[in-house]
Amino acid sequence: MATARTANPAPMAGLNKPANGQLRGQTKTGGQQSELLSNVQHPSAHKRTSIPQSSGGIKFGDDWKKCLELPPKDTRVKTSDVTSTKGNEFEDYCLKRELLMGIFEMGWEKPSPVQEESIPIALSGRDILARAKNGTGKSGAYLIPLLERIDLKKDHIQAMVMVPTRELALQMSQISIQLSKHLGGVKIMATTGGTNLRDDIMRLDETVHVVIATPGRILDLIKKGVAKVDKTQMMVMDEADKLLSQDFVVLIENIISFMPKDRQILLYSATFPISVQKFMSKHMQKPYEINLMEELTLKGITQYYAYVTERQKVHCLNTLFSRLQINQSIIFCNSTQRVELLAKKITQLGYSCFYIHAKMMQEYRNRVFHDFRNGLCRNLVCTDLFTRGIDIQAVNVVINFDFPKNAETYLHRIGRSGRFGHLGLAINLITSDDRYNLKNIEDQLVTDIKPIPSSIDKSLYVAEFHSVDAEDGEEKA
Structure with missing residues (x-):
């Protein structure tokens, strides 16, 4: 059973979850939590x-x-x-x-x-x-x-x-x-x-x-x-x-x-x-x-979609985790409730996972952001709160667990990988309801989002960069 690190537990709707957004699957115990970032720094x-x-x-x-x-x-x-x-x-x-x-x-x-x-x-x-x-x-x-x-x-x-x-x-x-x-x-x-x-x-x-x-x-x-x-x-x-x-x-x-x-x-x-x-x-x-915007999407980001039903999404995500060589990943959902539910599912699968959304207390948001940026966890589940300007160089994979509604949101989401001209991978889980949004976003951004192949060439998104330590026993591709 996956363990979850907690602080101020506050059960909601039958879900016993940590309030600080930091869920871990089969993690080693010990180690001091990073200090909170001060709102004033000198x-x-x-x-x-x-x-x-x-x-x-x-x-x-x-x-x-x-x-x-x-x-x-x-x-x-x-x-x-x-x-x-x-x-x-x-x-x-x-x-x-x-x-x-x-x-x-x-x-x-x-x-x-x-x-x-x-x-x-x-x-x-x-x-x-x-x-x-x-x-x-x-x-x-x-x-x-x-x-x-x-x-x-x-x-x-x-x-x-x-x-x-x-x-x-x-x-x-x-x-x-x-x-x-x-x-x-x-x-x-x-x-x-x-x-x-x-x-x-x-x-x-x-x-x-x-x-x-x-x-x-x-x-x-x-x-x-x-x-x-x-x-x-x-x-x-x-x-x-x-x-x-x-x-x-x-x-x-x-x-x-x-x-x-x-x-x-x-x-x-x-x-x-x-x-x-x-x-x-x-x-x-x-x-x-x-x-400097001759084209909208970043040149270094390879974009794929996987056509799935809603019930197949978690299984598909598990498959991606096992097959991809992830330094760090950001996984986007369209609501705060789905963020928390997905984060819990990921820990139950045995992977370390943090989550962050706008309804969390600010001190916990600061801690999650700080610790994820410092490489203490491989995966982060979040809402569109995290699409604006956040620069974490180790992120090489972005997964849209829920496909966005418009091109602007899509562009900002996938821009979390491939920072400063480096290579990145964007994978979109598409249901039948998302087909029209997919076509509209491709047209507006003048880009091609291709069906996901059975095997993804690692040279498309993996560079000479040390991956985050697999503290939870995740498989390293």
Whole structure:
């Protein structure tokens, strides 16, 4: 019988399940749970390196690159989505040496196409409207110029990054902290709904240079007079199509009303519906437009469908687990209830599994996201909460247990694999009710989703990448 790790068990509708979204099948006991991510993080929280933090320790003429603590070189195959560059180097943009240190220690060797197009324009102060595929380096395209322009002599909020989900806010704050760790005191704060408001108020009583936030929480702090953005010169909107949907657009426009009129606005997204065009004409000054979307779907992702009945889905999933070489997988369902039921089924089959959805307590969502990202579990079951911007390099397989209703959702889901031009696999479990959606999505994305073959060539989705340790006895292909 598969065991499930629990915290605050809360039986619902006859299902005795853990509230923290972490189910494990036949796991080894022991091991400390990772600490929860704080909603406010500072560079001092990261381990110190041997490189002086803008203290003058590296003298003019020293070979500063020899002091860097670089991650292992990424030798995996990359697609033209990230390799078709102009040949620029990060040094070409006259960035601070301390920022370059952070960039290289992230493992970013050369700018991707969207970074080449975006960084010099953003540094000039001009508004940007950028359309580029998921996983092609959009976060670096705006975080690098944002951090370069921070003036440490000023103690007010100088830049804001708006994101639609709490998980994306935490991810962006982590990346920002890593990039800025040698800059000597850039204060970065992540604030989202579902966290302690008093903690945020206390943090804003101190110096904060960069705020990474979900719209509802930062607007609340602005209206309370705690977050002062009247001198904030840069506002970034990541996943702009979602932020300008009916769910958020009123909040976004309200936030902008508190900012100076000469602020800079940067919009980044993979899809740009009509709402983005309306916002651009109303709030942006002759934005520089970047469009790197000759085709919508990622080149490195192979897409298949398996035609099944509803009752055959779990059996089909079990077969896929046994035959595929999975580093990490994300499995999508269309409702929170189906997420929890499927996660329980997967643990009963003997596989380790986490789950995450919007109705979970925020501290558990943080823990699941953090632990899955750190490779503590191979499989994650989730709703569309997890489709926006989440970057986990080890994910090489995405499975649509429930097929999505529209092309935009499909595009964002499969974009969780094949990150930064690497190879990935997307498998869709299709019932008779999904046939028309499948055809419509193929037509809209101008892509071909093929019937799944009896054997899938591993070279299509497996690269030189160590898989997650099979702590639950999963079969390694």
